[in-house]
Each structure stands twice: as C-alpha cells, then as structure tokens.
Amino acid sequence: xxxxxxxxxxxxxxxxxxxxxxxxxxxxxxxxxxxxxxxxxxxxxxxxxxxxxxxxxxxxxxxxxxxxxxxxxxxxxxxxxxxxxxxxxxxxx
Numbered sequence: 492x493x494x495x496x497x498x499x500x501x502x503x504x505x506x507x508x509x510x511x512x513x514x515x516x517x518x519x520x521x522x523x524x525x526x527x528x529x530x531x532x533x534x535x536x537x538x539x540x541x542x543x544x545x546x547x548x549x550x551x552x553x554x555x556x557x558x559x560x561x562x563x564x565x566x567x568x569x570x571x572x573x574x575x576x577x578x579x580x581x582x583x584x
Contacts, residue, residue, distance in 0.1 A: 494541055496539050496541075497539070497540075497541060497542060497557075497560060499557075499560040499561045499563075499564040499565075500534075500538045500539070500560070500564065501534065501560060501563035501564040501568070502538075503531060503534075503535050503563075503568060504568075507531070507568045508531070508532065508535055510528075510570075511528040511529075511531040511532050511535075511570070512528070512532065514528040514570060515528040515529050515532060523572075524570045524571070526549060526551065527559060527570045528570055529549055530545065530549060530551075530556065530559055531563070531568070531570075533545055533548060533549070534560065542556045542557050542560070
C-alpha cells in the first residue's frame, strides 16, 4: 500500500530543467550538484514520487530528498549550497 503523497512538491521552470540537464551530463561538475540535478529531473517527471523511492533510485538517504524538496519549494531552485557561517579560512603571511 503506498504511503501519503509528499508535502513539498516543488515546480520547475523550463529554464531550470535545462540547467539541471546540463549539469547532470557535465563530467566536470561536482558530485553533489549532479545528484541534486538528477533529483530535480526525477521530481519534474514524477512530482508525486515518495521520498524513500526517490532516495532509493538515486542511492541517497530519504532525509536528503526531503531537505532538497523543502528547500526548492520554499526558496526556489538552486543547485549550490547555502553560504556557511563563520570566518573564512586564511593563511597567515
């Protein structure tokens, strides 16, 4: 028996999908960005896909899927991390 539908179902524009396809096929992109792009493409095809199923397809944890779904729903589409707090690392002269 399938579970409930996901609460957060982000929608993507055509431009965002183009960007995700470009990043997912790029060999020099970071692994995290490629995984996020693949998740966006997967959710664009199947918006009602449950978090555990999407996580299993991509080989990630379901909390990761839930985090990115919520972030894209609340803040809009982005494949990069948020800036971290704290002092930037620096070498003394």
